[in-house]
Amino acid sequence: MKLRGYEDARSGWTDDTQQLDATFAALADPTRRAILARLASGDATVTELAKPFRMSQPAISKHLKVLERAGLVSRRREAQRRPCRLEARPLRTAVDWLEDYRRFWGESYRRLDTLLDELRSVEGPT
Amino acid sequence: MKLRGYEDARSGWTDDTQQLDATFAALADPTRRAILARLASGDATVTELAKPFRMSQPAISKHLKVLERAGLVSRRREAQRRPCRLEARPLRTAVDWLEDYRRFWGESYRRLDTLLDELRSVEGPT
DNA sequence: CAGCTTCATAACTAGTTGGTTATATCGCTG
DNA sequence: CAGCGATATAACCAACTAGTTATGAAGCTG
Numbered sequence: 445m446k447l448r449g450y451e452d453a454r455s456g457w458t459d460d461t462q463q464l465d466a467t468f469a470a471l472a473d474p475t476r477r478a479i480l481a482r483l484a485s486g487d488a489t490v491t492e493l494a495k496p497f498r499m500s501q502p503a504i505s506k507h508l509k510v511l512e513r514a515g516l517v518s519r520r521r522e523a524q525r526r527p528c529r530l531e532a533r534p535l536r537t538a539v540d541w542l543e544d545y546r547r548f549w550g551e552s553y554r555r556l557d558t559l560l561d562e563l564r565s566v567e568g569p570t
Numbered sequence: 571m572k573l574r575g576y577e578d579a580r581s582g583w584t585d586d587t588q589q590l591d592a593t594f595a596a597l598a599d600p601t602r603r604a605i606l607a608r609l610a611s612g613d614a615t616v617t618e619l620a621k622p623f624r625m626s627q628p629a630i631s632k633h634l635k636v637l638e639r640a641g642l643v644s645r646r647r648e649a650q651r652r653p654c655r656l657e658a659r660p661l662r663t664a665v666d667w668l669e670d671y672r673r674f675w676g677e678s679y680r681r682l683d684t685l686l687d688e689l690r691s692v693e694g695p696t
Numbered sequence: 697c698a699g700c701t702t703c704a705t706a707a708c709t710a711g712t713t714g715g716t717t718a719t720a721t722c723g724c725t726g
Numbered sequence: 727c728a729g730c731g732a733t734a735t736a737a738c739c740a741a742c743t744a745g746t747t748a749t750g751a752a753g754c755t756g
Contacts, residue, residue, distance in 0.1 A: 447606075447607035447610045447611070448603075448607060450604045450605075450607040450608040450622065457600050461600050464597075464598075464600070464603065465598055465599070465600060468594045468595075468597040468598035469594075469595075469598035471590070471594040472590075472591055472594035472595040472598055473591070473713095473714085474583050474587050474590070474591060475714090477590065477667070478576045479576075480573075480671070481573035481574060481576040481670075482576040484573045484670070484671065484674065485573070489732075489733090490732070490733060490734095491731085491732060491733080496576065499714095499715075499716095500715075500716065500717080501732085501733075501734095502715085502716080502717085502733090502734075502735080503714070503715055503716080505733065505734060505735090506713090506714070506715085507714085509734095510713095523722090523723060523724065523732090524722060524723050524724070524731065524732045524733070525731095525732065525733085526732080526733065526734090530671075530674055532671045532674035532675040533675045535668050535671050535674075535675060536675040538668060539665060539668050539669070539672075541603070542661050542664060542665050542668070543665070544607075544610070545606070545610065545656075545658045545661050546665075548610065548656055548658035548661075549658040549659045549661060549662040550662075599743095599744085601744095615702080615703090616702070616703060616704095617701085617702065617703080625744095625745075625746095626745075626746065626747080627702085627703075627704095628703090628704075628705080628745085628746080628747085629744070629745055629746080631703065631704060631705090632743090632744070632745085633744090635704095636743095649702085649752090649753060649754065650701065650702045650703070650752065650753050650754070651701095651702065651703085652702080652703065652704090
C-alpha cells in the first residue's frame, strides 16, 4: 500500500500539504481545540469564547485568527460582534490522511496479519 | 452533544490533552508526515529515512525524536543502526477526537439533520 | 587497531508561537 | 455626540522550532 507523502519529499509536496500543515498546527493547541468544541454546540462571539479561559481577550483573538487561517472557523459581522462558526471541512482532510494508518493501530490489523500468514502457510511459499 | 475540551478550560485539561498536543504537533510538519508514510511500508534506519530529503542527517534525527516523544515511532538497536518502527496508536486517539466533528462536514450530517427534523414534525413538539 | 559507517549531541541562528499590556476602531445607545 | 461594549492591532517578550555545521561515540570490518 502506498501512503501519501514520502515520494514528494524532494519534488515539492502534495496538494493538501499546506492544508494539513495548517490544520494539524491549529489542532496542536488545547485552547484552540476547546474553542472548536465550544463552537460545535453553536456559533459564539469572541467574548463568549474568551470567558472560560484565564487568558486575555487578545490572546483569544489570536487563536481565532489561527483557526480562521486554517479554515476551521469563519466569521460574520453582527453589529459590534464577530460571531464565529465552526467550519469542519479541513478536519475531514485531516481524518482522510489519518485513515490510511487505521490498519496500523486496530486489532483488526493484527487479525488480518495473522490471517494472511495462515493463508500463506497453507498455500506454501511463492 | 457535548464535545471534549471546553469545560476543562480553567480546571486543567482532559487526560488525552498532552497526547493530542504532541500528536497534532508532530503531524503538523510535512517532513514528519512523510517519514510516517515511509514507515508504514516497513521499518527503516535513520539514513534510509534521510535519503529522499534535501536535509541534513541531524535534522532527520531531530524529527525522529519529535515523533518518538509523541509515541508515533519506536526504535530498536541493531548493530550501529537504529531501525524505526511506526507506532500508530496515538493516531487513533487523534482520530477519535476528530470523529466527534464528523457530523459537521459530511453530507450525512445534513441528511441526519433533516431526518431528525422530519421525525420531530411527525411526532409534534414535545 | 585503523578506519568507515551510522547515528546522536552540542552550539548556534533565524523565524515562529503564545502570551502580555496598551491603544485604536467600530457601532450601539442614551 | 459622549460614552460604553466588543473586537482588532501594535509592540514587546520568552520560549520553542527547524534548520545548520562540527564533533563525538558506538560498532562493524579489513
